[in-house]
Amino acid sequence: MGTARELDRYTQLATKASKISPKEYVRNDVKRGLRNANGTGVNVGVTRISSVIGYETKGDQVIPTDGRMFYRGIDLYNIIQGLEADQRLGYEEVVYLLLFNELPNVSDLTQFEAYLNAGRHLPEQFKESVILSQPSNHIMNYLQRMILALYSYDSEPDNTSLKALLDKGLHILAKMPTMIAYGYMAQEHYFKQQSLVLHAPIFASSAENILHMIRPNCDYTAEEVRILDLLLIVHAEHGGGNNSAFTTNVISSSGTDIYSTLTAAVGSLKGIKHGGANLKAMEMINDIIDQVSDPHNPADIEAYLRRVLDGKAYDKSGVIYGMGHAVYTKSDPRAQLLKSALETMSQDKPVWRERLEIASLIEETTKRLMKEKKGDDFEICANVDLYSGIVYQLLNIPPALYTPIFATARMAGWLAHILEQTSDGKIMRPAYITLQEEHTYIPMADRKRGV
Known part of the structure; x- marks a missing residue:
């Protein structure tokens, strides 16, 4: 690579070339950050998956209200109350609801949980060739690599039919507790010289599997599982306008593979203005x-x-x-x-x-x-x-796993948005206003040096 002095010069050039005054957004009536002048979001699509309510509007006036969140039209509070009344876990039920627009009965839920548990194990040689051979000091980046690596283990990775996307998406969702747990264990081993212990997933809920695989002794209490399950439920989805859900809509609308789309969503969630x-x-x-x-x-x-x-x-x-x-x-x-x-x-x-x-x-x-x-x-x-x-x-969960667990939960919403966006079939292609001026091409011999 070049010298620090050269990089400083390139940084000055890039800073000058990249800067756009906020006044240009106002002058051109462009919604900066896809926000209206009153702070509300610009409508860019429609969805039936979930909704988020935090204010009412009268003209340009924003009127604060108590926050409400709905999964497929059902108030989140009512979902939690129902689970508490039955004294059972609910993340898998919420995944079913978000994907299929209906609450499962006992038989439906039992079959769905079995389907997910059958997909929790990683492919043969995946641990050795992907997780252990390329450790990372940030599990979100590690997770992106692992999801992309699953592409290579798929016999039809570019199949984007709804059936194929659903199957691939559910297998990725099922493997998320395993991938983040193994990623953490590998990170601890290679970067902190801790013993390497990889616990196999068990036939249980996502919350139970997370605690089982990240703890050396695999122990957890029912109380710990309940609050982690609640955490997964409230993180499962949050409307189409959040940054990572919007990312899945944009990327999947191009017709690319699901592994590329979900990798981009993980990258979005990593940011400290979002999941971080x-x-x-x-x-x-x-x-x-x-x-x-x-x-x-x-x-x-x-x-x-x-x-x-x-x-x-x-x-x-x-x-x-x-x-x-x-x-x-x-x-x-x-x-x-x-x-x-x-x-x-x-x-x-x-x-x-x-x-x-x-x-x-x-x-x-x-x-x-x-x-x-x-x-x-x-x-x-x-x-x-x-x-x-x-x-x-x-819960004594290591900080390195905070955002990866968020990603594990949000995989439900991302998959639902991918399926919904794919059914639309139209690529997202918004317009930008150009601020450039027309210039004459200057021959090499006549050019002056920049900064």
């Missing part, structure tokens, strides 16, 4: 415990959060992680469900209780600070990342 935010929220809470003299004192929490907003604390970004959402205003139903579960489970667990109390203080204090900053009408709520990070941490 749960890790940032957990790290911020850890920073509060380390830096604040009394993390249970509202005044001390407020002082810390003011420094965060001023770009003087935590990562100096000015962002309070775990707060705010593109759609939700007054409340995020996913965050509320996780918070409620944590409140129930933490009654006799002081460590759980401490982190839950800190998160609650962050939530209430941030709401007040943002009203102070933006006006009494401004509404902001805790999002799912504030409480999902606590769930992961209190």
Whole structure:
């Protein structure tokens, strides 16, 4: 490669060539970030899979409302209440609902769970040739490689009929707990010199398989499984407008293979503005415990959060992680469900209780600070990342697996969107307004050096 001086020069050239003023978006009436001027999302498609409600609109006015989320028209709260009444796990049932637009009966669900469990094992030699031969220090990138590698084990990888996509997608979904667990174990072995132990998947739920395969002794409690299952359910899908779901729609509309599409979705989810935010929220809470003299004192929490907003604390970004959402205003139903579960489970667990109390203080204090900053009408709520990070941490799940577990859950929604988009059959091809001016081609001998 070239010298650092050359790279600095190329960086200056690229910075100048890439910069577009935000004023150009306004001048050309382009919805920057696919957002309207009032912050609402631009409509780019239709879906029957799920819906997310966080506000009402009257003209250009956005009116905050309590957050609601629906899977195939069924309120998420009602799904959770039904599962709790029956005292059973529900992620696999939610996958069935999202894909087939109906709730399974006992026989349907039993068959579907068996279908998934039959697909949890990886192909012969996959562990040796893919997982162990090419370890990675970030499991999301590792996961992308593993999904792409499955293409090579498929006799018809480019078959994009709905039947083929469904079969391939379900096999990838079934293998997700195995791939993220093995990816983590390989990472620990090669980068942290830990013993390499790979537990085979068991005939059980996705939540049980995750805990079984990532723990050296394979032990877990029914209580731990229930809250991880809840986490998978609330992460399974979130409307067609979220970044990774939109990615699946764009990529699959081109007619490419499902492995390429899902690899792109994983890449999208990795970003800290999307699925990677749960890790940032957990790290911020850890920073509060380390830096604040009394993390249970509202005044001390407020002082810390003011420094965060001023770009003087935590990562100096000015962002309070775990707060705010593109759609939700007054409340995020996913965050509320996780918070409620944590409140129930933490009654006799002081460590759980401490982190839950800190998160609650962050939530209430941030709401007040943002009203102070933006006006009494401004509404902001805790999002799912504030409480999902606590769930992961209190289950002793390594931080490296936070976002991969999110990806494992969201595979359900991604597959549903791929099937829906494929049925449309039209490639997504939006338009861009060009800002370039016409220039004359300059012969080599007459060119002047750039920066």
